[in-house]
Amino acid sequence: MIPAIGSQNFMSVVFNTINHQQTTMLNIILIFTIALMLPITALADTAENVNEVAANNKMERLSNELQLTADQKAKLEAIFNERHEKIRSIREETQNSIKEVLSEEQFITLEAMKKNRFKKQHGTDGR
Numbered sequence: 001m002i003p004a005i006g007s008q009n010f011m012s013v014v015f016n017t018i019n020h021q022q023t024t025m026l027n028i029i030l031i032f033t034i035a036l037m038l039p040i041t042a043l044a045d046t047a048e049n050v051n052e053v054a055a056n057n058k059m060e061r062l063s064n065e066l067q068l069t070a071d072q073k074a075k076l077e078a079i080f081n082e083r084h085e086k087i088r089s090i091r092e093e094t095q096n097s098i099k100e101v102l103s104e105e106q107f108i109t110l111e112a113m114k115k116n117r118f119k120k121q122h123g124t125d126g127r
Helices: 007-044 047-066 070-101 104-122
Strands: none
Touching: 047 070, 070 104
16 A cells, blocks of 8 residues: 555655666666776787787887987887797797697697786787
8 A cells, every 4th residue: 555645745755766766776787887898908908918018118118218319219119029020939939849749638638728817917918
């Protein structure tokens, strides 16, 4: 039975309660949506992007602290890029050599171990 208050007041209370519940539900949906989007944005910062940003920061710091000329900066960038490519090549060769020694199952386990270690260090799987 409806409480003995004016029908306008009762309806106002009902609509305010419904409106509050809808607002609460919308807030919950918004929070879940944001929570679901965070991992996607985190994956955008892959290991390659992190390394590139770090390399750019390093170059800018060197340029500022050593007061490099444009020519010096260009030569150092070339040296660092060459080093990066050599390291990448060595990693690839090492990966292929390891793959030849381990079984497929062992290699998959090793890759999972690497991803977990990277994730702990950087908060993303780097892929």
